[in-house]
Amino acid sequence: MIDEERLKRYFLDLVQIDSVSRAERAIAQRLARDLEALGIPVVMDDAGSATGADAGNLIARIDGNVPGARPLFLSAHMDTVAPGNGVRPVVEGDIVRTDGTTVLGADDKSGVAIIMEVLRTLKAHELPHGPLDIVFSICEERGLLGAKALDVSRLRARDGLVLDCDDPHVLFTQGPAANHMRWRIIGVEAHAGVAPERGISALQVAAEAIAQMKLGRIDTETTANLGTIQGGTATNIIPNLVEVHGEARSRSVEKLEAQTAHMTACFEEAAARHRLTVDGQTLQARVETSVERAYDLLNVPDDAPIVRLVLQAAATPGTTIETRATGGGCDANVYNGKGLRIANLGTGMRDIHTVKEAIDLQDMSRCARVVLELVQINAQDQE
Ligand SMILES: [Zn+2]
Numbered sequence: 269m270i271d272e273e274r275l276k277r278y279f280l281d282l283v284q285i286d287s288v289s290r291a292e293r294a295i296a297q298r299l300a301r302d303l304e305a306l307g308i309p310v311v312m313d314d315a316g317s318a319t320g321a322d323a324g325n326l327i328a329r330i331d332g333n334v335p336g337a338r339p340l341f342l343s344a345h346m347d348t349v350a351p352g353n354g355v356r357p358v359v360e361g362d363i364v365r366t367d368g369t370t371v372l373g374a375d376d377k378s379g380v381a382i383i384m385e386v387l388r389t390l391k392a393h394e395l396p397h398g399p400l401d402i403v404f405s406i407c408e409e410r411g412l413l414g415a416k417a418l419d420v421s422r423l424r425a426r427d428g429l430v431l432d433c434d435d436p437h438v439l440f441t442q443g444p445a446a447n448h449m450r451w452r453i454i455g456v457e458a459h460a461g462v463a464p465e466r467g468i469s470a471l472q473v474a475a476e477a478i479a480q481m482k483l484g485r486i487d488t489e490t491t492a493n494l495g496t497i498q499g500g501t502a503t504n505i506i507p508n509l510v511e512v513h514g515e516a517r518s519r520s521v522e523k524l525e526a527q528t529a530h531m532t533a534c535f536e537e538a539a540a541r542h543r544l545t546v547d548g549q550t551l552q553a554r555v556e557t558s559v560e561r562a563y564d565l566l567n568v569p570d571d572a573p574i575v576r577l578v579l580q581a582a583a584t585p586g587t588t589i590e591t592r593a594t595g596g597g598c599d600a601n602v603y604n605g606k607g608l609r610i611a612n613l614g615t616g617m618r619d620i621h622t623v624k625e626a627i628d629l630q631d632m633s634r635c636a637r638v639v640l641e642l643v644q645i646n647a648q649d650q651e
Pocket residue numbers: 345375376408432
């Protein structure tokens with residue numbers, strides 16, 4: 269029942285609408301218009317002002333046509349990474365890619381197109397469905413900011429899907445929580461040639477700390493990385509400020525907190541070793557630490573209703589889907605942190621965040637058939 273030709277055309281339309289993060293207005297307006305043409309009321313929330321974007325999240329609430337059926341949540345994000353403006357899709361058989369100058373934006377316009385195609389098919393064939401809460405989010409690629417700003421009390425559904433990963437045979441149900449950290453190491457500035465004994469090098473403190481730090485893959489559930497380091501002004505000045513940015517991720521919140529504390533302790537211990545007395549005054553290197561929870565755990569149990577629905581729906585159109593853990597984060601992590609049970613289903617997007625990004629239209633259609641099927645199976649589940 270999925271109209272593959274219509275799905276393809278719509279996907280090609282969407283990828284040609286510029287929508288890098290914080291500039292989602294044009295695609296949001298198009299989607300709002302198309303939802304309204306289907307008779308579906310849609311509102312835009314105020315996430316735009318919270319995130320600095322020119323549009324908010326789109327929320328469409330569709331009434332069910334089966335009394336007592338469970339509400340279901342479906343979501344994809346509207347924004348893309350750069351270079352994402354002026355996309356010229358190239359279609360070769362079932363494969364869609366770009367001319368090599370931009371990303372394709374199948375991440376995540378494949379998810380958006382699939383949801384729209386499912387809604388059109390439900391409508392055209394008057395298929396049974398429960399209440400549907402559709403969210404097209406902004407700023408996913410900017411730290412999941414749209415999802416973070418979403419007020420989930422506006423939703424009826426507590427279970428559902430984000431369509432925002434690659435392999436159409438995979439349902440991500442487990443993923444790490446992540447912290448983003450920033451350390452400012454503060455030393456004492458001095459002339460490097462004239463008075464080096466009056467200075468504390470923030471760079472040296474940072475180097476000692478980093479040399480002691482466990483980084484990379486910490487264990488099967490935990491990773492850590494320092495991504496940037498900046499500091500110093502000139503070779504003849506002992507630098508008094510170095511700023512280091514890093515992250516840690518783990519599928520265990522305890523391990524995440526332990527790794528975060530370890531990284532901070534390395535900086536603090538190194539700073540404590542650098543003390544100096546100048547003109548009777550004691551000077552000490554110090555560290556300012558800021559830790560921010562970037563996103564929460566994705567942790568949907570295998571016996572959760574949404575997992576059962578996806579596996580059951582996959583069996584019907586003769587495809588297979590397995591649950592898996594990912595090392596990445598997406599809007600689903602944020603929604604789970606807000607108490608929803610949302611898993612992430614693959615749409616077929618490949619080589620995302622590169623100008624080689626591509627998608628196989630057969631994969632996209634397969635995902636659409638699974639989603640259409642699970643919406644109908646869900647309609648049989650009474651609350
Ligand atoms: Zn994405």
